[in-house]
Amino acid sequence: xxxxxxxxxxxxxxxxxxxxxxxxxxxxxxxxxxxxxxxxxxxxxxxxxxxxxxxxxxxx
Amino acid sequence: xxxxxxxxxxxxxxxxxxxxxxxxxxxxxxxxxxxxxxxxxxxxxxxxxxxxxxxxxxxxxxxxxxxxxxxxxxxxxxxxxxxxxxxxxxxxxxxxxxxxxxxxxxxxxxxxxxxxxxxxxxxxxxxxxxxxxxxxxxxxxxxxxxxxxxxxxxxxxxxxxxxxxxxxxxxxxxxxxxxxxxxxxxxxxxxxxxxxxxxxxxxxxxxxxxxxxxxxxxxxxxxxxxxxxxxxxxxxxxxxxxxxxxxxxxxxxxxxxxxxxxxxxxxxxxxxxxxxxxxxxxxxxxxxxxxxxxxxxxxxxxxxxxxxxxxxxxxxxxxxxxxxxxxxxxxxxxxxxxxxxxxxxxxxxxxxxxxxxxxxxxxxxxxxxxxxxxxxxxxxxxxxxxxxxxxxxxxxxxxxxxxxxxxxxxxxxxxxxxxxxxxxxxxxxxxxxxxxxxxxxxxxxxxxxxxxxxxxxxxxxxxxxxxxxxxxxxxxxxxxxxxxxxxxxxxxxxxxxxxxxxxxxxxxxxxxxxxxxxxxxxxxxxxxxxxxxxxxxxxxxxxxxxxxxxxxxxxxxxxxxxxxxxxxxxxxxxxxxxxxxxxxxxxxxxxxxxxxxxx
Numbered sequence: 001x002x003x004x005x006x007x008x009x010x011x012x013x014x015x016x017x018x019x020x021x022x023x024x025x026x027x028x029x030x031x032x033x034x035x036x037x038x039x040x041x042x043x044x045x046x047x048x049x050x051x052x053x054x055x056x057x058x059x060x
Numbered sequence: 061x062x063x064x065x066x067x068x069x070x071x072x073x074x075x076x077x078x079x080x081x082x083x084x085x086x087x088x089x090x091x092x093x094x095x096x097x098x099x100x101x102x103x104x105x106x107x108x109x110x111x112x113x114x115x116x117x118x119x120x121x122x123x124x125x126x127x128x129x130x131x132x133x134x135x136x137x138x139x140x141x142x143x144x145x146x147x148x149x150x151x152x153x154x155x156x157x158x159x160x161x162x163x164x165x166x167x168x169x170x171x172x173x174x175x176x177x178x179x180x181x182x183x184x185x186x187x188x189x190x191x192x193x194x195x196x197x198x199x200x201x202x203x204x205x206x207x208x209x210x211x212x213x214x215x216x217x218x219x220x221x222x223x224x225x226x227x228x229x230x231x232x233x234x235x236x237x238x239x240x241x242x243x244x245x246x247x248x249x250x251x252x253x254x255x256x257x258x259x260x261x262x263x264x265x266x267x268x269x270x271x272x273x274x275x276x277x278x279x280x281x282x283x284x285x286x287x288x289x290x291x292x293x294x295x296x297x298x299x300x301x302x303x304x305x306x307x308x309x310x311x312x313x314x315x316x317x318x319x320x321x322x323x324x325x326x327x328x329x330x331x332x333x334x335x336x337x338x339x340x341x342x343x344x345x346x347x348x349x350x351x352x353x354x355x356x357x358x359x360x361x362x363x364x365x366x367x368x369x370x371x372x373x374x375x376x377x378x379x380x381x382x383x384x385x386x387x388x389x390x391x392x393x394x395x396x397x398x399x400x401x402x403x404x405x406x407x408x409x410x411x412x413x414x415x416x417x418x419x420x421x422x423x424x425x426x427x428x429x430x431x432x433x434x435x436x437x438x439x440x441x442x443x444x445x446x447x448x449x450x451x452x453x454x455x456x457x458x459x460x461x462x463x464x465x466x467x468x469x470x471x472x473x474x475x476x477x478x479x480x481x482x483x484x485x486x487x488x489x490x491x492x493x494x495x496x497x498x499x500x501x502x503x504x505x506x507x508x509x510x511x512x513x514x515x516x517x518x519x520x521x522x523x524x525x526x527x528x529x530x531x532x533x534x535x536x537x538x539x540x541x542x543x544x545x546x547x548x549x550x551x552x553x554x555x556x557x558x559x560x561x562x563x564x565x566x567x568x569x570x571x572x573x574x575x576x577x578x579x580x581x582x583x584x585x586x587x588x589x590x591x592x593x594x595x596x597x598x599x600x601x602x603x604x605x606x607x608x609x610x611x612x613x614x615x616x617x618x619x620x621x622x623x624x625x626x627x628x629x630x631x632x633x634x635x636x637x638x639x640x641x642x643x644x645x646x647x648x649x650x651x652x653x654x655x656x657x658x659x
Contacts, residue, residue, distance in 0.1 A: 004423055007072065008072040008386050010071065010096065010221070010385070011069065011099050011384065012070045012384060013069050013101050013103060014068050014069060014070050015098075015099040015103060016098060016099060019133065020105075020129065023282060024109075026106075030205065033103075035106070035107045036101075038103070043164070
């Protein structure tokens, strides 16, 4: 049986209350780190520009 | 100023994690996912802004981006609701995602789109502005709202033409000729006769039992055009009204029978993308991790099917949102069987599928009690019976791959427990029989197409059989899963088996008139003449010089229908090896004798 988890720290920085014109100040901070992480995950997952999870059911 | 310490990441409470895994009381968890998507879009916007900062400011697209960014900054501060609305649009997610990918591929993002998006947010929030936006095909796009017809002119150089948008908060002017009241710049709910120059994005506003859902039927934004099939562009007013009615009916199904799903879907799905199928009889549905909140589907044949599609695809949306926050799988080489797919899937794909089917099982568990017509009851019962056992088996497969992270282990355990809640619910015998037959047919066809027995071991077994020696046994670990073992294409018998419960009336018609192209044994099998069908398949395999994969599957299905026997078990569990060894032997060898030799 898998162990119950505590609150999970996620990959995404909480930017809800950060003014857009202040984002640049986070340039070398966890924001840049998070963008790098996201980029790596996109590459690792081989995310295509289009399509995902298509379900096709042929009838008739 | 060092702000690094002040920047926190989104946190996912254990309660939200459990709610997402089980699908129970997950409204708060979905709100967390939506908030995280807003942060994600902001983060990606920032990455694109950094690229724009390094670009030539004289470039019109860069200038438009910067003006759009500045406008968005004002919208964010002065009209936060409009900012949140814009950041939540799957259009923006698609654009930001594709922009980042383009940057990583050394290409330029579509910078100018941000000016259109910012204008849309400002219009929504009544924020005054002036900025230049690109014209595409004679229209200015306001994502999430609609398009303004401005001109069919393009610049002589072939570059996008530009036009100035000016908004004083109550009116929007596009160039010198077009002036529109801001209040009219809204999606087209089919309530007023639309007309140029404003083309509101088609939308449906549906209310059932006090629950309302406002959803776009969008095909006007290229960043929603991200599915395998093209969008169904150019729907006329009658077609749009049909879509609105179908969405309304499906939502009523959800609200009346599946309130657990209706609330979060109304909250989390902002866009339906109608797709143009290759054939009118195909149902194609899809989601994209880049477009949180959008569901794509071709025309659904009935409201219940569309309701199920909403449940199915919303599961994918939720899981994609969760996977943006935390990894549940690690990359691995192994591909495995997924009971709902014709191709081998990586662990991450199987996880998506089992999560979607957990929602599907719950949907049909309730829907089968809501149907009244016999054919509809049969469909619902078989759907429930077919997918119910797959949750446990697929979770077992996932765990066996070793690709799950600790969070993935926990998530799948919760899914398994949720699936087992339905394990003891009674299902009518006929529905169970059909469900098991269709499931077995799928598994057998998949094995024939994607499981390759070791060539040397196969040849050795064939030599032993030919020499009359006892079976030396075989090592199942020598079997490899590959995408391209055998391409046997569409299978008429399998389609009919599925039609038996998906479209029972059509099935009876096709079986009754005898015109559907089937082999003689297939026709015998479908008409319950099982022993004769088994003899037919056996003769076909034994007498043919060519491999007969469909006949092998047919023979396995026939044996499954006959009283239990070791032969039936041998076919169900060793079909790829039997098929491969018989292929080495060639014509003139009895497949049943070979199966018996394996013991």
